[in-house]
Amino acid sequence: xxxxxxxxxxxxxxxxxxxxxxxxxxxxxxxxxxxxxxxxxxxxxxxxxxxxxxxxxxxxxxxxxxxxxxxxxxxxxxxxxxxxxxxxxxxxxxxxxxxxxxxxxxxxxxxxxxxxxxxxxxxxxxxxxxxxxxxxxxxxxxxxxxxxxxxxxxxxxxxxxxxxxxxxxxxxxxxxxxxxxxxxxxxxxxxxxxxxxxxxxxxxxxxxxxxxxxxxxxxxxxxxxxxxxxxxxxxxxxxxxxxxxxxxxxxxxxxxxxxxxxxxxxxxxxxxxxxxxxxxxxxxxxxxxxxxxxxxxxxxxxxxxxxxxxxxxxxxxxxxxxxxxxxxxxxxxxxxxxxxxxxxxxxxxxxxxxxxxxxxxxxxxxxxxxxxxxxxxxxxxxxxxxxxxxxxxxxxxxxxxxxxxxxxxxxxxxxxxxxxxxxxxxxx
Amino acid sequence: xxxxxxxxxxxxxxxxxxxxxxxxxxxxxxxxxxxxxxxxxxxxxxxxxxxxxxxxxxxxxxxxxxxxxxxxxxxxxxxxxxxxxxxxxxxxxxxxxxxxxxxxxxxxxxxxxxxxxxxxxxxxxxxxxxxxxxxxxxxxxxxxxxxxxxxxxxxxxxxxxxxxxxxxxxxxxxxxxxxxxxxxxxxxxxxxxxxxxxxxxxxxxxxxxxxxxxxxxxxxxxxxxxxxxxxxxxxx
Numbered sequence: 001x002x003x004x005x006x007x008x009x010x011x012x013x014x015x016x017x018x019x020x021x022x023x024x025x026x027x028x029x030x031x032x033x034x035x036x037x038x039x040x041x042x043x044x045x046x047x048x049x050x051x052x053x054x055x056x057x058x059x060x061x062x063x064x065x066x067x068x069x070x071x072x073x074x075x076x077x078x079x080x081x082x083x084x085x086x087x088x089x090x091x092x093x094x095x096x097x098x099x100x101x102x103x104x105x106x107x108x109x110x111x112x113x114x115x116x117x118x119x120x121x122x123x124x125x126x127x128x129x130x131x132x133x134x135x136x137x138x139x140x141x142x143x144x145x146x147x148x149x150x151x152x153x154x155x156x157x158x159x160x161x162x163x164x165x166x167x168x169x170x171x172x173x174x175x176x177x178x179x180x181x182x183x184x185x186x187x188x189x190x191x192x193x194x195x196x197x198x199x200x201x202x203x204x205x206x207x208x209x210x211x212x213x214x215x216x217x218x219x220x221x222x223x224x225x226x227x228x229x230x231x232x233x234x235x236x237x238x239x240x241x242x243x244x245x246x247x248x249x250x251x252x253x254x255x256x257x258x259x260x261x262x263x264x265x266x267x268x269x270x271x272x273x274x275x276x277x278x279x280x281x282x283x284x285x286x287x288x289x290x291x292x293x294x295x296x297x298x299x300x301x302x303x304x305x306x307x308x309x310x311x312x313x314x315x316x317x318x319x320x321x322x323x324x325x326x327x328x329x330x331x332x333x334x335x336x337x338x339x340x341x342x343x344x345x346x347x348x349x350x351x352x353x354x355x356x357x358x359x360x361x362x363x364x365x366x367x368x369x370x371x372x373x374x375x376x377x378x379x380x381x382x383x384x385x386x387x388x389x390x391x392x393x394x395x396x397x398x399x400x401x402x403x404x405x406x407x408x409x410x411x412x413x414x415x416x417x418x419x420x421x422x423x424x425x426x427x428x
Numbered sequence: 429x430x431x432x433x434x435x436x437x438x439x440x441x442x443x444x445x446x447x448x449x450x451x452x453x454x455x456x457x458x459x460x461x462x463x464x465x466x467x468x469x470x471x472x473x474x475x476x477x478x479x480x481x482x483x484x485x486x487x488x489x490x491x492x493x494x495x496x497x498x499x500x501x502x503x504x505x506x507x508x509x510x511x512x513x514x515x516x517x518x519x520x521x522x523x524x525x526x527x528x529x530x531x532x533x534x535x536x537x538x539x540x541x542x543x544x545x546x547x548x549x550x551x552x553x554x555x556x557x558x559x560x561x562x563x564x565x566x567x568x569x570x571x572x573x574x575x576x577x578x579x580x581x582x583x584x585x586x587x588x589x590x591x592x593x594x595x596x597x598x599x600x601x602x603x604x605x606x607x608x609x610x611x612x613x614x615x616x617x618x619x620x621x622x623x624x625x626x627x628x629x630x631x632x633x634x635x636x637x638x639x640x641x642x643x644x645x646x647x648x649x650x651x652x653x654x655x656x657x658x659x660x661x662x663x664x
Binding site: 071072272273275276333344368369370371372373374379380381382383384385386387389390425427 | 461462464507
């Protein structure tokens with residue numbers, strides 16, 4: 001009996017501390033407010049032509065349709081799958097269907113979902129970038145909503161998510177938000193003064209791929225636009241800052257955003273999709289504003305590359321064979337010294353694939369090649385051929401090591417086994 | 429006479445200029461295609477699977493490229509290459525390969541052989557079909573010389589065995605879908621399963637030594653309506 005009382009006395013401070021921490025974390029993610037999904041506040045949305053056109057433009061720059069459209073499916077009808085560390089999540093139907101889409105939503109509910117990531121379905125999974133959309137101006141959210149109201153109703157029911165416990169329970173998202181969601185970290189006031197920052201941090205949600213992530217899938221506090229492996233896609237997104245982008249003038253970077261190609265490199269994989277579906281629609285002024293802001297982002301100290309492949313250094317003989325493979329297969333287009341051919345083949349010297357701490361983009365390009373997006377600014381793109389059939393994994397490892405060491409100052413020491421582990425085309 | 433010449437000179441200059449404007453390096457943009465389909469769309473020696481593209485009707489090639497992009501035709505590598513290509517670019521690619529000289533050699537069939545009896549069965553199906561099972565002859569749509577028909581029917585000459593078998597299977601299973609009405613889905617479903625391989629081997633051995641091009645549009649009317657052919661409208 002006495003022992004129990006002593007145990008209780010010892011336990012009480014711990015329980016109180018746990019409660020206090022829980023209270024603090026719950027308050028930090030916004031308290032109860034995010035979970036009160038508003039009813040119709042009676043505010044109607046303008047639907048004049050100018051508003052609809054603006055809404056269409058903003059939805060395009062936000063790339064809403066890319067995620068909310070299944071391959072081969074109707075636009076905005078949802079159902080595209082996203083592979084996460086916890087399983088598959090399928091995007092929702094945004095068409096004007098009252099039952100299966102958002103046709104019955106009020107403007108207030110839509111704005112609440114955009115700002116807080118909670119809808120009538122409960123807390124939304126953070127694959128939906130509400131952390132970024134929270135910074136949008138009211139007028140912009142209204143225009144997007146007005147445009148979505150005009151999307152033809154579609155009764156498509158996306159497949160149910162296939163997630164592991166505890167992520168499979170929406171209530172677990174409250175815990176996730178307590179640990180990782182910090183609404184006060186957003187600074188809408190500062191963003192609205194700078195159109196470029198407003199687009200990059202808001203609709204553009206560039207940080208979803210280009211920021212460093214921590215365990216738990218959260219964006220690292222000091223990892224803003226600092227680069228990292230994109231979860232689920234098998235591609236590395238480079239940092240976006242003054243140092244990384246110094247090769248580009250503001251005008252060149254704006255052109256790259258709209259065309260998907262430059263003499264410093266072309267967009268492949270996930271970025272090609274962003275250019276194709278979204279950024280090629282940017283107005284010239286908006287592209288310049290984004291480029292100007294991105295080139296002003298201070299470089300974060302590079303973290304140690306988390307991607308160490310093999311401890312032992314490459315064999316000398318492998319390095320020599322890399323030079324030989326390069327001369328035979330790559331130099332015709334990319335030049336003897338990786339200098340490229342302006343307007344046709346990008347330089348490899350100082351390119352993202354050669355300078356990145358993570359070698360996966362380089363290996364992917366050598367294995368499977370690909371086409372940059374066809375855009376108004378680059379309507380007939382030059383493709384990179386695949387080498388998976390001509391070269392063995394040891395040769396691909398050797399040429400990747402050669403290119404990265406000589407043109408990018410990165411030693412990746414890939415082996416044939418590393419290359420084999422990266423085999424496979426990832427479409428989503 | 430002099431005045432006529434004077435008129436002619438600027439015209440000639442204009443024509444030369446127009447030619448210079450047309451990028452004749454278009455093929456160099458397609459290095460990714462060449463890896464599997466050959467530098468001139470003639471196919472790659474020793475490849476067991478990839479079909480040649482040269483000389484096939486542009487309308488057919490364009491439909492296939494769009495199908496890969498939109499998932500009507502399933503191929504992960506092809507989806508990877510065309511997923512961010514717009515119609516205009518795909519049309520240019522289709523026209524580029526359609527204009528190249530057709531491949532003249534037969535497929536690399538290796539050791540695949542048919543017994544005389546199997547060969548007769550295959551040839552009979554290709555040339556006469558199987559009226560009892562409502563299977564039309566290949567030649568009824570692909571031409572008596574199997575060189576195809578503009579704008580939507582490809583040649584069947586010199587295709588790899590495994591490629592033909594895979595396509596018949598894909599049509600039967602709905603993994604490859606043509607524009608409706610999908611004639612090849614109907615036909616492939618009626619070919620006796622035992623004869624698919626024999627037909628594929630027989631077709632792979634047919635070469636196009638004369639470099640025949642697809643027959644002009646409307647030069648004959650296929651018995652079945654296909655979405656990719658103009659006469660399908662009437663049949664719908």
